[in-house]
Amino acid sequence: MTAGADRPHMPDSNEKLTRSHVVMIGLLAFVVMFEGFDISTTSVVLPYLGEEFGATPAALGRALGIIAIGAILAFLTIRLSDRFGRKPVLIFAAAGFSLGSLATVLSDSVASYTAIQFVARLLMVTQVALAYIMVSETIPPRLRGRANGLLGACGSFGAALPFLLLEPALATAWGWRLLFVVGAIPLLATPLLIIWLSETPIWKAGKANWQHSSILAELRLLLRPELRSSTITMSLLWLIINFATSVSALFFTQYAVTERGWVPADFTALAVLGLAGTSSGFLLAGFAMDLIGRRWTITVFMVMLGALTQFCYNAQSWWAIAGSFVGLQAMMGVWVAAYTINSELFPTALRGAANGWCHNLLGRWGVVTAPWILGALVAPLGSIGAAATVLGFVAYLAVPLVWIGLPETRARKLDQPD
Numbered sequence: 001m002t003a004g005a006d007r008p009h010m011p012d013s014n015e016k017l018t019r020s021h022v023v024m025i026g027l028l029a030f031v032v033m034f035e036g037f038d039i040s041t042t043s044v045v046l047p048y049l050g051e052e053f054g055a056t057p058a059a060l061g062r063a064l065g066i067i068a069i070g071a072i073l074a075f076l077t078i079r080l081s082d083r084f085g086r087k088p089v090l091i092f093a094a095a096g097f098s099l100g101s102l103a104t105v106l107s108d109s110v111a112s113y114t115a116i117q118f119v120a121r122l123l124m125v126t127q128v129a130l131a132y133i134m135v136s137e138t139i140p141p142r143l144r145g146r147a148n149g150l151l152g153a154c155g156s157f158g159a160a161l162p163f164l165l166l167e168p169a170l171a172t173a174w175g176w177r178l179l180f181v182v183g184a185i186p187l188l189a190t191p192l193l194i195i196w197l198s199e200t201p202i203w204k205a206g207k208a209n210w211q212h213s214s215i216l217a218e219l220r221l222l223l224r225p226e227l228r229s230s231t232i233t234m235s236l237l238w239l240i241i242n243f244a245t246s247v248s249a250l251f252f253t254q255y256a257v258t259e260r261g262w263v264p265a266d267f268t269a270l271a272v273l274g275l276a277g278t279s280s281g282f283l284l285a286g287f288a289m290d291l292i293g294r295r296w297t298i299t300v301f302m303v304m305l306g307a308l309t310q311f312c313y314n315a316q317s318w319w320a321i322a323g324s325f326v327g328l329q330a331m332m333g334v335w336v337a338a339y340t341i342n343s344e345l346f347p348t349a350l351r352g353a354a355n356g357w358c359h360n361l362l363g364r365w366g367v368v369t370a371p372w373i374l375g376a377l378v379a380p381l382g383s384i385g386a387a388a389t390v391l392g393f394v395a396y397l398a399v400p401l402v403w404i405g406l407p408e409t410r411a412r413k414l415d416q417p418d
Helices: 019-044 046-053 057-078 086-106 110-138 141-170 175-182 185-196 201-209 215-222 225-249 252-260 264-292 294-312 318-331 334-344 348-363 365-381 384-405
Strands: none
Touching: 019 046, 019 086, 019 110, 019 141, 019 175, 019 185, 019 225, 019 252, 046 057, 046 110, 046 175, 046 252, 057 086, 057 110, 057 348, 057 365, 086 110, 086 175, 086 185, 110 141, 110 201, 110 334, 110 348, 141 175, 141 264, 141 318, 141 334, 201 348, 215 225, 215 348, 225 294, 225 318, 225 334, 225 348, 225 365, 225 384, 252 264, 252 318, 252 384, 264 294, 264 318, 264 334, 294 318, 294 334, 294 384, 334 348, 348 365, 365 384
């Protein structure tokens, strides 16, 4: 079986979106929105959590690194979707993630916060990975990039909300914990996912041919000659993307508060800009993928990610910092391109496993190591800004990797070889 070669019939590339497509995108967009909310909240609460529990930047970096290991272990849950279906695993993960967000309210130390968020992150990453897989397996090829771009735009909208809610949350007795109560809202949507979300036709058609494989057997399949280059390149690309996006975002609130003197009202103003502007980056990524291809989209976004990171963490004025940070949030659209091409490179029987191996088991180490390394560099380099500037160079490494190791998959039908 070659990459992208699937037996079941998929819609012709000229097919338009149907009502069922729109319902699916709407439901999954809501799920992805709270992925953005949770990732952003973890960063936004950092200085206030650190102050309450007396944690240093290095200690907070270690906590974020441990939480990110949960994303690596999502490898085990994502691969279950190849056996049991995309829908049931996604619903289980969405409900569990919401409960984990609610449980975070009970945190009484950095250790308990880390433990609860570790589990929540595992389930959150599972639900988001499956959301992109479901869209990629269902939407006609010519619209696939834009559909995934819409999911990402909803994620960026969710990422802006914690900045908007931070000031009113801190004014309550709940403090920063109130943000995690809001993060549990997807639990209310679980019945809608059960009733209205449909399993992907391509998974149902291939279910009869599914055979149980051990983790090592999956790896052997992914390293076959026809898939080896895609597996290795996507793993390295995900590692770079995870590292670079973590450097750009996870310590931003800590940097703005401790090194630029921002107060909660500044983040409220930033949220207004964010809500107006960051979604455009994900929509742009979706349109760009369908217009200029996956490789050019990833190239442009990663170059801009590195440049904006280095500018943001050296800027002095409020407008320069806020504007570049909004730009950084827009550049998170590279995730949409990476999720899309990861789905397009592998056959249906291995699509969940490939996402789990390339992104979660291997690539997610970028999220683990980035806060750890950044936090450790703050003291020797003298500031968060200096550490982020140095590590911002990592983003540029994606460019030669994409052009040397990946084919262009624009307009590829998932039931046909190249």
